[in-house]
Amino acid sequence: MEAVNAVIRERMASRHAPRIPEVTAHLVEAGGKRLRPMLTLAAAKLLGSDDIRAVKLAATVEFIHTATLLHDDVVDESTKRRGRPTANLLWDNKSSVLVGDYLLARAFQLMTECGSLEVVTTLANASAVISEGEVLQLTAAQSLETGTEIYLNVIRGKTAALFSAACEVGGMVANATPAQQAALFAYGDALGIAFQxxxxxxxxxxxxxxxxxxxxxxxxxxxxxxxILAVEKADVEERAFWTRVIEKGDQREGDLEEALRLMQKHGTLEATRLEAHAWADKARAALADLPDHPLRGILADVATYVVARLT
Amino acid sequence: MEAVNAVIRERMASRHAPRIPEVTAHLVEAGGKRLRPMLTLAAAKLLGSDDIRAVKLAATVEFIHTATLLHDDVVDESTKRRGRPTANLLWDNKSSVLVGDYLLARAFQLMTECGSLEVVTTLANASAVISEGEVLQLTAAQSLETGTEIYLNVIRGKTAALFSAACEVGGMVANATPAQQAALFAYGDALGIAFQxxxxxxxxxxxxxxxxxxxxxxxxxxxxxxxILAVEKADVEERAFWTRVIEKGDQREGDLEEALRLMQKHGTLEATRLEAHAWADKARAALADLPDHPLRGILADVATYVVARLT
Incomplete structure (x- = not known):
């Protein structure tokens, strides 16, 4: 991971525009979990590869993630990320949009250096799914018609697509078999869903x-x-509440508390917790098709960890 | 070009998020000049290639261009583009940011289908130069210290980088020699600078x-x-004017007219016109290293056309 951080620092530089490393460093140095690059490294190493390309791809994955965070914070008009003020607040939306674009371009430069079109295709596909998921969230999110199927599409884009791609490209540089590739994808996909x-x-x-x-x-x-689960179980009066606060956006004091009360009444917080645990179980199960290796145990622990926060 | 338009229409679709083709179509169908994809097709054909990959790459180049327009309009808070309301005005900034990201991801998917890492590298490099130039413009633009060298970096990023890459990737699918590649780059670069x-x-x-x-x-x-040229020639009083209107952004009625008067006084509009013509000449000169072909004459005419608007 130290080698990954070194590549990140080296490649976020810009000869002409000092604003770029400023904005990037603010986010990259904020102490994110670096979960995604760790997945790439672990996938490669678990399959017996110490290929330096895994380090570059791990940095690539973190660049794509950082770019989406910068754009997300603009879209969501967020003011806080990882406990610190967001870049759009510290600088402006313009810088966040453009520096995000720059990081995405740098990510594609870095991945081509690995010399594998399969890798580029996998990460380009993930990028498309990510932005498609974000647009879907934008358009579907405020409609009570949004069901669990759309929700899964949204969080696959938002989170799981990059998790699974991060695992897959690690496998690719380690010459994984098709069955191992499928296992890496399934693990990353389920882990990302559980995480989100x-x-x-x-x-x-x-x-x-x-x-x-x-x-x-x-x-x-x-x-x-x-x-979504609370809306599904809502009676007429409750539905009117959700229509007002979510669809119409007419939120008043006490509404968050009322929403929490309805979610507790219908047990939807507990149902969500169980669903997240079920996806974590799926992630662990997918590891069975990978070689017996200490890192396999660590990846299983990661799946346990992302939902352990919930208990 | 009809085949290019067909690829663009096909690939801007989204199974999950109908907002994406809506926003894209608004811009793509607005009747832009399609100059960049035309350069890709012309470069390939001029070198004797009818490779279908040139069509895909032409669509790729237009996708990258459209993505940058969507983001530019957010950054510049523009309300009009090609004589129509901008997407950020018709929908919102969020849609423009995310649909731009989607188009960029689609562009990278499309270019990998051409099976050439050299092509992907060239377009990834261009994307990095584009966003770096935009950030540079953002940070340097309002300082009177900005000279012609920084200006050239900015417009290389803003315009010339994609023009030259569009020409280069057309040459790549046609197996251009290194000298021909260099000529295609030099033509696109100079054309882009003249254009901007x-x-x-x-x-x-x-x-x-x-x-x-x-x-x-x-x-x-x-x-x-x-x-920039007017600032270079400004006396003390004129410099105070530029400091107020550009650096401090304190603009009042009549300031645009005063700026025009100062530019005319120092002949900077005429100097800019001559400089643009000089770059158009460079673009035409670069064509000498390419085969004798009717398209070579057309590319020369394009260079003439982009500055003919100025007379």
């Missing part, structure tokens, strides 16, 4: 340790699983 | 036929060549 469901649940009751404010999703009228 | 200088000049005196408002750059406090 946990995040969505924590938004309604976790601690503020992740640097977000409780109820952010509610205020942004995002239909995440706890709300 | 012409645009920057028209902002201070052209017709509104290009769908922009006269004085937009002035109001956005952009230091383009006509202003």
């Amino acid at each position: 469901m946990a995040d969505d649940l924590l938004d309604y009751g976790g601690t503020s340790a992740i640097g977000k404010n409780i109820g952010d999703d509610f205020r942004e009228r995002k239909l995440t699983l706890p709300v | 200088m012409a645009d920057d000049l028209l902002d201070y005196g052209g017709t509104s036929a290009i769908g922009k408002n006269i004085g937009d750059d002035f109001r956005e406090r952009k230091l383009t060549l006509p202003v």
Whole structure:
């Protein structure tokens, strides 16, 4: 991971525009979990490869992630990320948009250096799924018609697509067999879904340790699983409440508390917790098709960890 | 070009998010000149290739261009593009940011289908130069210290990088020799610079036929060549004027007229026109290293055309 951080620092530089490393460093140095690049390294090493290309691809994956964070914070008009003010607040939306574009371009430069079109295709596909998921969230999010199927598409784009691609490209530089590639994809996909469901649940009751404010999703009228399940079980009066606060965005004092009460009444927070655990189980099960290696145990622990925050 | 348009229409679709083709179509169907994809097709054909990959790459180049327009309009807070309301005005900034990201990802998917890492590298490099140039413009633009060297870096990023890459990738699928590749790069680079200088000049005196408002750059406090040259020749009083309107952004009624008067006084509009013509000459000269072919004459005419708007 130190080698990955060195590549990140080296490649976020810009000869002409000092604003770029300023903005990037603010986010990159903020102490994110570096979960995605870790997946790439682990996938390669688990299959017996110490190929330096895995390090470059790990940095690539983190660049793509950082670019999407910069753009997300503009789209969500966020003011806080990882417990610190967001780049769009410290500088401006313009810098966040353009520096995000720059990081994405740098990511594609870096991945081509690995000399594998299969790798480029995998990460280009992931980028397309990510932005498609974000647009879908934008258009579908405030409609009570949004069901669990659309929700899965949204979080696959938002989170799982890059998790699975991060695992896959690690396997590619290690010459994984097709069955191993499928296992890496399935692990990353399920892990990403479990991770995002946990995040969505924590938004309604976790601690503020992740640097977000409780109820952010509610205020942004995002239909995440706890709300979707509550809308499904709503009676006429409750549906009118959800229509007002989510569809119409007419939110008043006490509404977040009322939303929490309805979610508890219908057990949707608990149902979301169980669903996240089920996806973590799927992630662990996918590892069975990979070689017996200490890192396989660590990847299983990662799946346990992302939902352990919920208990 | 019809085949290119068909690829563009096919690939801008999204199974999950109908907002994407809506926003894209608004821009793509607005009747842009399609100059960049035309360069790719012409470069390939001029070197004797009818490779279908040139069509895909032409569509790729237009996708990258469209993505940058969507993001530019957010950054510049523009309201008009090609004589129509911009996407950020019709929908919102969020859609413009995310649909731009989607188009960029689609561009990278499309270019990998051509099976050439050299092509991917060239377009990834161009994307990095584009966004670096935009950030540079953002940070340097409102400082009177901005000289012609920084201006050249900015417009290389803004315009010339994609023009030259569009020519280069056309040459790559046609197996151009290194000398031919160099000629294609030099032509695209010089053409792009001439094109952008012409645009920057028209902002201070052209017709509104290009769908922009006269004085937009002035109001956005952009230091383009006509202003940079006027600042270089400014006396103390004139420098105080530029400091107020550009650096401090304190613009009052009559300031645009005063700026025009100073540019005319120092002959900077005429100097910019001559500089644009000089770059168009360089573009035509670069064609000498390419085979004798009717398309070579057409490319020469394109260079003449981009500055003919100025006379």
